Amino acid sequence: MPLTAFQNVFAGNPLDRSSYQRSKPEWIAEKLADPGSIAMVLWNGKPMVESRKDAPKACQIAYVRADLAGELGGGGERMLFMGLWQETAVFALDMEGPADPADGPLEGLGRFEDLRMIALDLPATDAAMLATAKAMFEWRRRHRHCANCGQASQPMDGGWKRFCPSCKVEHFPRTDPVVIMLAVRGERCLLGRQAAWPQGLFSALAGFLEPGESIEEACARELFEEAGLRTESVRYHSTQPWPYPSSLMIGLIANVEEGDATPDQTEIEEVRWFTRAEAREMMAGSLTGARAPGSLAIAHQLIKAWAEEGV
Secondary structure, X not given: XXXXXXXXOOOOOOOEOOOOOOOOHHHHHHHHHOOOOEEEEEEOOEEEEEEEOOXXXXXXXXXXXXXXXXXXXXXXXXXXXXXXXXXXXXXXXXEOOOOOHHHOOOOOOOEEOOHHHHHHHOOHHHHHHHHHHHHHHHHHHHOOEOOOOOOEOEEEHHHOEEEOOOOOOEEOOOOEEEEEEEEEEOOEEEEEEOOOOOOOEOEOEEEEOOOOOOHHHHHHHHHHHHHOOOEEEEEEEEXXXXXXXXXXXXXXXXXXXXXXXXXXXXXXXXXXXXEHHHHHHHHHOOOOOOEOOOOOOHHXXXXXXXXHHOO
């Protein structure tokens, strides 16, 4: 059951993470060897999926036995304990290399697809679990060595912690908070576009939260830096885990003061005000010269909430 009225894609992981159990190596080993335990597999960041029998154009996670995943992983470095689905232990295996495992040891068990491309074709819970695994494996790849002394670190707690045997420092997964805000003034909202984006694509402005900032302060700073607008008030909408590689998108609606909006020409090439009617047309794909982000993105949901639901 969602904790809020709205849930973005990649949110809603249904597993009991069992953090009180994953610190016990013997418990993890027992669950990994249990023939009833299952594992999802990612290869170079792509999850293994299969077509759904009830909806062939859709897909779902293609699970394998956890003990097989453990054998293919060759130890704890590439394994992640995801949590419990009721009484069933769920793991994830991180595979790398040029050879597609679906043509090798996993032949006939599924196919590997880009998560961003198939996220909307997956059950929401599957997308959320795969996003968790992808973010964790990206963190592992970037933190194989201790940031304190440079020595190789070791996985612990089912993959949720890394420990340096040299200097005894513990390292935990990082999440980078990003504020993404729809600036509104009366019956208009402001959207911007970057030069590298496809022609006509407009989206909400966004930026990373900096140390020592509140969410509201980061929102106000980014709106002033990128568009020259002063913020009056900030409202929370929702959040979205974004595993590219490890962000948490914090969706906001920001009321801004009167004044000209000017793109900074560094990150933002163009800004444009849209009325509610224009925003609705853009969401429907019928506004000439402008189009909205796809429904996978939290920016799409912010625009939709303001334009169609009047939040």
